[in-house]
Amino acid sequence: MTGPRLSLPDMARRVAQDIPDGAYVNLGIGLPTLVGDVVSPEKEIVFHSENGILGMGPAPAPGEGDPELINAGKQQVTLVPGGSFFHHTDSFMMMRGGHIDVTVLGGYQVSERGDLANWATDEVGHPPAVGGAMDLAVGAKRVLVLMTHTTKDGRPKILPQCTFPLTAAAVVDRIYTELAVIEVTPEGLLVREMVAGLARDELQSRTGARLAFADDLVALT
Numbered sequence: 456m457t458g459p460r461l462s463l464p465d466m467a468r469r470v471a472q473d474i475p476d477g478a479y480v481n482l483g484i485g486l487p488t489l490v491g492d493v494v495s496p497e498k499e500i501v502f503h504s505e506n507g508i509l510g511m512g513p514a515p516a517p518g519e520g521d522p523e524l525i526n527a528g529k530q531q532v533t534l535v536p537g538g539s540f541f542h543h544t545d546s547f548m549m550m551r552g553g554h555i556d557v558t559v560l561g562g563y564q565v566s567e568r569g570d571l572a573n574w575a576t577d578e579v580g581h582p583p584a585v586g587g588a589m590d591l592a593v594g595a596k597r598v599l600v601l602m603t604h605t606t607k608d609g610r611p612k613i614l615p616q617c618t619f620p621l622t623a624a625a626v627v628d629r630i631y632t633e634l635a636v637i638e639v640t641p642e643g644l645l646v647r648e649m650v651a652g653l654a655r656d657e658l659q660s661r662t663g664a665r666l667a668f669a670d671d672l673v674a675l676t
Contacts, residue, residue, distance in 0.1 A: 459652035460633040468493045470601050470631050474557055483560035484528035486601045490559050505587040507546045510538025550590045558595035562602040564617040567664035569627035569639040572619035592623035604632035611663035648673040
């Protein structure tokens, strides 16, 4: 895709801005893991990993990681002072019990009502893998989705209805892409921020669902 757009680190930084100080946060596999590396040092955010970590730090410097300290995506991570390890079952009790303030998940598709599909596609050779996404999507107090706006071949990922199997229905609060920040409201999708230099009709043409634009629309840079 050509034209103005945010880089992947800038997408992650934009998500990090919306995570409140003191929050307990789970980061999904893939793009969401970038958020842990770009959080402002002025914030104290406690990162949780579903394989049993609380107090997860950023990715280690090359060659300095511990192969036995990994997140749910099998990426090496660090542990902040006071961090802890615990049983997988306890981790899922946190997720299912409403103890996670924010989860940042990736997405294959999101519908205009906030349905999320992020565990199975129609691609041959891409096996489905739900992991803990269903538990997080319904157990976290707030669900943020970080994903590219379209597929690699340009198909919209934000749709009137998801065509892939759902992870959970009507759970997404906000969508963050390289083009926009979109809020899911009872009236539909509301564009809160849009990358500088992109026209509204261009954003709409890359989106399957109908968009409304906030009166106080902010430019993403």
